[in-house]
Amino acid sequence: MVQKWSSHQRNIKTMPYGKGTYTKDGKPNEKGRKIESCVAKLMADPNFKPKKGMDKKQSAIAVCKASVGRSDEMSKQLEK
Amino acid sequence: MDENKLKEREELEKLLSEPDENQDDSAEDKNKGTETPEGEDKGGTTPPAGAETEDENDEDSEENNDDEDNSEEDNDNQDAKNRWNGKSREEVIKDYETLEGRIATLEGKAKPKEDATEDKDKPEENTSDLPSPEELQKMTPTDFAKWVMQRIDDGVKKTIESQTQIRDSVKREISEAKKEHPLDDPDYRKMVLTIIDAASAKGTVISLKEACKQVDAFLGKHKGESNDATDISDDERSRLKKAKAQVESGAGAPAQPDGSDAETKRIQKALGRSGSRGSLGGLGL
Numbered sequence: 001m002v003q004k005w006s007s008h009q010r011n012i013k014t015m016p017y018g019k020g021t022y023t024k025d026g027k028p029n030e031k032g033r034k035i036e037s038c039v040a041k042l043m044a045d046p047n048f049k050p051k052k053g054m055d056k057k058q059s060a061i062a063v064c065k066a067s068v069g070r071s072d073e074m075s076k077q078l079e080k
Numbered sequence: 081m082d083e084n085k086l087k088e089r090e091e092l093e094k095l096l097s098e099p100d101e102n103q104d105d106s107a108e109d110k111n112k113g114t115e116t117p118e119g120e121d122k123g124g125t126t127p128p129a130g131a132e133t134e135d136e137n138d139e140d141s142e143e144n145n146d147d148e149d150n151s152e153e154d155n156d157n158q159d160a161k162n163r164w165n166g167k168s169r170e171e172v173i174k175d176y177e178t179l180e181g182r183i184a185t186l187e188g189k190a191k192p193k194e195d196a197t198e199d200k201d202k203p204e205e206n207t208s209d210l211p212s213p214e215e216l217q218k219m220t221p222t223d224f225a226k227w228v229m230q231r232i233d234d235g236v237k238k239t240i241e242s243q244t245q246i247r248d249s250v251k252r253e254i255s256e257a258k259k260e261h262p263l264d265d266p267d268y269r270k271m272v273l274t275i276i277d278a279a280s281a282k283g284t285v286i287s288l289k290e291a292c293k294q295v296d297a298f299l300g301k302h303k304g305e306s307n308d309a310t311d312i313s314d315d316e317r318s319r320l321k322k323a324k325a326q327v328e329s330g331a332g333a334p335a336q337p338d339g340s341d342a343e344t345k346r347i348q349k350a351l352g353r354s355g356s357r358g359s360l361g362g363l364g365l
Contacts, residue, residue, distance in 0.1 A: 034277075034280070034281060037281060038280070038281050038282065038283045041281070041282055041283060042283045048283075060283070063283050064280075064283050066285075067279070067280040067283055067284065067285050068280045068281075069246065070246055070250065070280065070285060071273075071276045071277050071279075071280035073246055073247060073250050074250050074253075074254075074273065074276055074288065075273050075276075075277070077247075077250055077251060077254055078254060078263065078269050078272075078273060079269070
């Protein structure tokens with residue numbers, strides 16, 4: 001019997017950057033792409049050190065999500 | 081005959097009075113025969129009373145060592161000897177077994193301590209919220225469902241709180257920046273947003289004020305001239321567009337979070353002017 005995942009479970013497995021960063025096709029949208037490139041930059045940066053209790057990628061995703069989310073919010077509010 | 085007997089006695093007495101190496105061996109043999117079986121004397125694990133003589137021989141061979149070391153070793157050996165002296169083989173075996181038991185218990189206590197210290201070094205995982213297996217076993221399905229729903233609610237609350245915090249801080253930043261900078265102008269705003277986006281793409285955060293200052297630096301504005309900041313001339317507008325194109329092509333965001341002026345200088349160089357130091361101020365001449 002094939003186990004069916006709920007949309008939430010699928011998101012956890014396939015969307016590491018969180019909700020609202022992917023299109024319906026499962027590809028990263030503009031925000032997702034920004035986070036993706038940011039994560040790639042931080043991962044390549046030897047000076048970037050992860051936070052305690054997190055590995056480098058988890059830490060990079062957290063940092064990028066925060067910074068991209070903030071700039072997103074800024075552009076939303078400025079263009080109101 | 082009497083004389084011969086006397087001579088023999090004298091010789092025997094001489095032999096007995098003189099310390100002879102063979103005497104120890106004979107003593108050993110006697111002890112072996114009386115107290116311990118053959119195999120265990122050599123083992124060293126259960127030194128019998130006769131082992132004293134062996135130790136003495138060993139000590140004799142180590143005469144070259146320092147006297148202090150010898151004295152300490154002697155004391156230790158004597159203590160060890162005294163422990164086993166006058167005890168039967170069974171008693172010695174019992175004592176040895178109890179000692180082994182003690183050592184095993186001590187090692188058993190030491191290991192969990194080491195494990196505990198290793199656990200402390202490991203990064204803290206998010207297991208503190210999880211109930212213990214015993215508590216989970218006690219839970220009914222409805223209790224478990226309630227617990228899961230509670231956890232989801234807490235998670236949602238946390239994300240909403242963090243989002244509202246970000247929203248409030250951004251609102252505050254915008255209202256403060258609007259007082260000093262012409263953020264109502266669409267070109268100026270785009271320029272500021274491009275700088276902020278470029279910074280966020282590198283995983284850094286640049287404040288709105290800092291971004292506005294950078295744009296002002298591109299425009300060649302002095303700090304004192306911020307009162308008439310809301311009016312942008314046509315010349316400045318065209319320069320803004322040029323600068324925007326420069327930033328969009330990859331410039332603008334600082335390479336390091338602390339921020340150096342290298343990027344600003346590069347853009348100013350690309351625009352062909354040296355900022356606001358000229359006598360004609362923002363005209364860039």
